[in-house]
């Protein structure tokens with residue numbers, strides 16, 4: 001499906017109405033979380049919906065979007081529109097990717113496989129998390145010809161790290177996303193109150209458990225002693241922060257583009273570029289890490305100003321509808337990553353649910369782009385917005 005076709009999802013839904021059919025679940029991004037809650041167990045639901053500490057950053061993410069308003073322009077000849085764009089050599093039908101979301105099998109048994117299938121059908125890239133419930137190779141197979149990137153949680157064992165990177169390259173993941181903001185898990189009251197953490201229950205460990213270098217370091221195989229294998233893995237990536245000088249290690253072992261995810265300060269973006277990185281993802285992890293952190297959207301303009309001319313600047317945290325995508329693009333993002341909404345789609349209905357959420361977002365995006373007087377993402381600049389006090 002090409003960019004200009006995305007808005008047709010609206011016609012499809014209304015035409016289905018003539019046969020008495022309505023969408024499988026809500027098209028309203030603000031109602032999606034409540035709808036998912038009705039279908040999910042409290043552990044998985046709160047693992048997705050919950051945030052760090054008081055939830056202030058998650059609320060700030062949304063408030064930052066609400067403070068910006070689009071100022072539509074009329075009679076701009078916006079009938080013909082294209083959402084197409086290219087990011088780091090990956091052609092995108094729209095400036096949207098699926099954010100890395102780990103442990104997707106807590107949402108649906110098909111987990112990342114379902115997400116990969118739905119995304120590939122639409123040509124939207126997935127960013128597969130290190131904490132995937134399926135292996136790199138299984139998800140690559142499900143994604144087929146679809147574009148795919150890999151997100152690294154950086155293990156402190158170099159041989160294991162290199163082995164995982166090599167597998168990712170061999171399985172067709174083109175771009176590496178290195179998440180910096182989760183070197184240890186934040187205080188997350190919703191999960192703590194239920195004593196619910198998927199990883200220590202063995203979920204989201206398919207990549208290390210299938211890795212030859214990781215397995216070589218175990219006294220007993222994961223099949224014989226799953227508990228020890230999981231604890232060995234957890235000890236490899238929890239609680240280990242690093243310095244900027246260590247990025248050269250990743251640069252040496254990955255020959256494609258590398259983005260650093262979780263950057264919120266322009267000086268960090270500058271250091272990323274100086275360290276040979278290809279760009280950054282401005283993100284506060286959906287408010288799940290530093291309680292009280294700056295809204296990601298508020299951090300975006302200064303980072304785009306600092307490095308946007310020479311590096312890729314992507315964005316996530318708080319994107320819910322088409323207007324949000326436009327606002328982030330106007331403030332300097334080359335594309336955005338969608339997080340929780342597609343996780344809720346997966347929880348509703350597997351691949352069909354992810355497809356429904358994604359088609360809805362893309363339709364809303366295309367319609368709102370045109371109705372606000374623009375023909376392509378490249379037309380957007382801060383001039384498209386006003387800011388409320």
Ligand SMILES: Cc1cc2nc3c(=O)[nH]c(=O)nc-3n(C[C@H](O)[C@H](O)[C@H](O)COP(=O)(O)O)c2cc1C
Pocket residue numbers: 047048049099100101102103129130131151179261283284285286287316317318319338339340341343
């Ligand atoms: C359930 C869940 C799991 C996540 N897992 C990962 C992960 O494994 N790796 C990562 O880099 N980010 C992870 N994230 C963060 C997302 O990539 C993204 O930054 C965040 O969802 C954006 O916030 P939003 O969903 O509120 O828009 C996760 C987010 C959620 C909600």
